[in-house]
Amino acid sequence: MRYPSEPYKIKVVEPFAVTTREQRQTFIEEAGYNTFLLKSEQVGIDLLTDSGTTAMSDNQWAGMMMGDEAYSGSRNFLHLQDIVRKYYGFKYIVPTHQGRGAENILSTLMIEDGDYVPGNMYFTTTRAHQERNGASFVDIIIEEAHNSQFDHPFKGNVDLAKLQDLINRVGADKIPYVCVAVTVNLAGGQPVSMQNLREVKALCSRHKIPVMFDATRCVENAFFIKEREEAYRDASIADILHEMMSYADGCTMSGKKDCLVNIGGFLCMNDHDLYQRATEIVVLFEGMPSYGGMAGRDMEAMARGIEESVDYHYIQHRVAQCRYLGDKLTEAGVPIVRPVGGHAVFLDARAFLPHLEQEKFPAQVLAAELYLESGVRSMERGIVSAGRNKQTGEHHKPKLELVRLTIPRRVYTYAHLDDVAEGVISLFKRRDQIKGLKMVYEPRLLRFFTARFEPLK
Template identity: 55%
Template sequence: MKTIIEPFKIKSVEPIYFTSRAQRQQILETAGYNPFLIKAEGVIIDLLTDSGTSAMSAKQWAGIMDGDESYAGSRSFFRFEHTVKKLTGFDFIIPTHQGRAAEKILFSLLGGAGKYFVSNTFFDTTRANIEFTGAEAVDFLTLEGKTPALVAPFKGNIDIDALAYFIAEKGAENIPLCMLTVTNNSGGGQPVSMQNIRETSELCRRYGIPFFIDACRFAENAFFIKTREKGYENASIVSIVQELFSYADGCTMSAKKDALVNIGGFLALNDTHLAQQAKNMLIVTEGFPTYGGLAGRDLEAIAQGLEEVLDEEYLKYRIRSIEYLGEKIHHAGVPIMMPTGGHAVYLDAKAFLPHIPPHQFPGVALCNEIYLEGGVRGVEIGSLMFGKYDASGRHVAPPLELVRLAIPRRVYTQSHIDYVAEVIIETYRKKQHIKGYKIAYEAPLLRHFTALLVPL
């Protein structure tokens, strides 16, 4: 059978409010041409992020009612801890209210001026937490991952040779941590192979550099390993996940992705001294170590979600639903990151709008035009999010100019996705009329969240 149906039934619904193009034009102007600043009721299909936007299951909602809200020693914490330990094998599990809180603790303890953190690609908040300490975040994405149209199975990999050269150049003592993001969000949602994870681990251990996983989408990455990497086709998702984590010294996770919940995260690690330092900081910033900024009901929902996300029928549907959207628009000529990743379709804004240079933010222009055309909200992952200025104040563009259409888990049906495809294809037909933007206001860190722009 070619049609892969949603492996769930709908028990509760939320209304969508429809707007006209004229209304969306006014909404966009009011928002300073920044999709982050649009009120949610002004969006028809919201693909801004897959973080915290999942629909929870009946069993997760049952866990919400059953959550133990004790301040210390909550029963819900111990279920959460047991579930995470079973998957990751790490000794110390520290809950936080979301992934960036775990990153804040980790990089505050390890960061500082003169230090370098290395990765396949750091995402925006991870990079900001590193740079906030005075350290530098350096990416080593594999060369094939920088070519959107190239079809390759593991374009999220880290460039091992480039990483080894950098370690030798800077000195291992100046690199407190290496982190692999799985799947590689900024790199188009592309997966990382088990071989690459293993080789990165071996390299880090040779130099005594702690190796961590950014595990937001670990289950989706595991499914790609099962379906694309030789030797894993008959392995269970659970066994692949456990092997993946076995090569690492710890991980951070935003549970708002592959744990299928609306809030939550954790830091997991094996180092006793670092864990004690992290727990001390947790108490100051998040809460007692058995709740870490979360209600007991949230811990229950995370534990349940981490079990549900390993269901192969769910993952087959999840990955296929992304492929479905990618295939529809790619067949119409729309340039996208190929092959499609695990949680989103990424439009290649540089190829979509070749007449708009990077310093005029082609990704922002494309995002806004898609919203005007059909009320679909995506997010720019390009010069606004990752662009920098050189010493002369000139714009330095990142290697990729993308627009991410992140699909919330268990939220939209195939007809919603068909509508999204129609909107994108229609926008592509009108691409020559789309103009660039300039910045009217920007914050010193994470400017894309609050920037105000002006159309050119």
């Protein structure tokens, strides 16, 4: 079954806005041509992000009523700890309010000024925390990942030669850890193979460098391993996930994605000393080590969400939804990142708008135009997201200039995706008329969230 039907019944519904083109013109101008700045009530189908936008199950909502809101020692924390140990296999867990809370603690504890943190492509918040603590990020993803049209089953893989080169160049003692994202968000939601994870771990062990995963979309990664790596065809998602995690010394987690909740995250590790230091610092930024910024009820929903996330039918349908939208767009000739990943379809803005150079922010304007055309909200993932080089102050100019159509978990149906495809295709037909933008307000940190633009004449 290529596109399995939804493996759930819909018990609660939430109407969304139906707007006119004239209204949307006003809204996008007020939002400075930045889809992050639109009000949710101005948006139709909302594909801005899959982060915190999940529909929770009846079982999770029931768990919300079982919240133990004690300041310390909540039973929901103990439950979450058991579940994380069972499915992820790490010894210690420190809850945080979301993924970047965990990134903050990890970077603060492990990085020293002048260090290098290699990773399989940058992620905005992850790199920002590394740089804030004095490290330079080094991209060690395979070269194919920077080419939107290159089909590769594991386009998120680490290039071991790039990693070895860095170790030779700067020395292992300047590399506090290697950060491996499973899957790679900005490459298009691309997975990492089990074999590659095993090899990265072996190489790092030889040099005594810890491996820390960004586990944000690890269940999607496990699905791709089952689908594409022969040895795992008959393995369960839970077993694959457990083995993946055995090749890491710890992880950061944005629970707002693969843990199927609206808020929350955690940091995991096997090293007791690191855990102890994390419990010291978490009280400064997040809260007690037994809640770290989450309410008891949120920890319960997360524990239950993790158990639901490893259900094969759930994850098969999730990935199939992305593929469905990607296939529709490909059939119509719309350029997208290939192959379609686990959480989104990414439009290739360079190929969509070949007449616009990167300094005219093609992906930014494409996201704004798609909203105007259809009421669908998407997100820029190109030069604006990439920010500026910390040393030179120049724009980073990523090879990938993309617009992300991100599918929230258990929220939309295939019929919604038909509407999205229709909007993109009708915009594609009038792509020649689209002009660029200029940035009129540029925040210093993570500028894409709040930057403002005006159309070029």
